[in-house]
Amino acid sequence: MNTHPTKIERRIRLAGILLIAGLLVELVTLRWSHPTAFLFFLLLGGLLMALGIGVYLLSLVSAENKPPAE
Amino acid sequence: MTGNTTILVAVILFSIVLIAWLVLRPSITATRGGKMLAFVALLIFPALAGGMGVNRHIERSKSTNFCRSCHVMEDYGKSLRVDDRSFVPATHFQYNLVPRDQACYTCHTDYTMYGDFNSKLRGLKHVYAYYLGKPSQPIKLYRPYNNRECLHCHLGARSFEESEAHTKDPQALSRMKLNQLNCSTSGCHNINHNVGQLKDATFWKEQAK
Numbered sequence: 426m427n428t429h430p431t432k433i434e435r436r437i438r439l440a441g442i443l444l445i446a447g448l449l450v451e452l453v454t455l456r457w458s459h460p461t462a463f464l465f466f467l468l469l470g471g472l473l474m475a476l477g478i479g480v481y482l483l484s485l486v487s488a489e490n491k492p493p494a495e
Numbered sequence: 496m497t498g499n500t501t502i503l504v505a506v507i508l509f510s511i512v513l514i515a516w517l518v519l520r521p522s523i524t525a526t527r528g529g530k531m532l533a534f535v536a537l538l539i540f541p542a543l544a545g546g547m548g549v550n551r552h553i554e555r556s557k558s559t560n561f562c563r564s565c566h567v568m569e570d571y572g573k574s575l576r577v578d579d580r581s582f583v584p585a586t587h588f589q590y591n592l593v594p595r596d597q598a599c600y601t602c603h604t605d606y607t608m609y610g611d612f613n614s615k616l617r618g619l620k621h622v623y624a625y626y627l628g629k630p631s632q633p634i635k636l637y638r639p640y641n642n643r644e645c646l647h648c649h650l651g652a653r654s655f656e657e658s659e660a661h662t663k664d665p666q667a668l669s670r671m672k673l674n675q676l677n678c679s680t681s682g683c684h685n686i687n688h689n690v691g692q693l694k695d696a697t698f699w700k701e702q703a704k
Contacts, residue, residue: 430521430522433521433524434521434522434524435521437517437518437521437524437533437537438517438518438521440537441514441515441517441518441521441536441537442518444510444514444537444541445511445514445515445518447541447545448507448510448511448514448541448544449511451507451544451545451548452504452507452508454548454552455500455503455504455548455551455552458555458558458560458561458564459561459564459565460556460561460564460565460618460621460622460625461622461626462552463552463555463556463618463622464619464622466548466549466552467549467552470545470548471545474541474545477537477541478537478538478541478542481533481537481538482538
């Protein structure tokens with residue numbers, strides 16, 4: 426059995442880690458009522474989540490997923 | 496925690512669990528079901544949680560406690576409890592003329608199409624000034640207070656339209672409505688936060704309900 430993760434699996438893993446980090450930032454800032462929390466959520470949480478979604482979308486269109494040429 | 500926040504926290508936690516499963520077992524995305532799961536967990540749920548989070552943060556930024564959480568706003572928050580009816584914001588706050596939990600926002604947002612958006616942009620500018628710049632002391636409004644914000648509630652009210660002070664001069668009401676005669680700077684309702692007078696003021700102690 427091949428246990429090496431493929432490129433798409435590595436990208437999904439990276440996307441997941443970025444998204445979890447972004448969601449944790451969101452969770453923490455929800456408990457903190459201060460303008461700085463809003464800024465953290467918007468800049469740090471937003472950036473991590475956007476990167477995560479971006480990496481996932483990239484994995485969908487990566488060359489590895491293209492059907493083999495006939 | 497309000498109902499909306501509880502739902503949002505549940506969405507975030509559920510998303511984290513789904514994503515963690517994919518992080519630990521990325522090989523499941525090789526199957527059709529795994530691909531659908533990845534789409535939901537890595538795109539739909541995070542987008543939903545992000546959107547709900549933005550909404551929640553914007554709603555919370557309208558609260559009086561949020562505005563008072565910055566050190567420079569403490570005296571302005573205190574001025575809402577001055578036991579003197581000539582203090583316009585204090586009267587509005589103590590007599591429930593504005594919702595107490597959104598007292599600042601109710602009077603300090605522009606009642607225009609992009610008023611909400613503009614007030615949030617100004618808020619970001621304030622955070623920048625707080626950490627990286629220097630807030631002006633005392634804090635000043637960007638431009639003279641617009642009657643439009645008062646008229647949002649008072650327009651049409653009998654106390655406004657038929658008040659003796661407002662009808663003594665037949666032109667006064669129309670000039671107020673056109674913002675040519677300013678409510679707060681024309682000498683009538685000019686005692687506002689006046690934070691410089693707080694050290695001599697007495698404060699209203701709210702009775703427990």
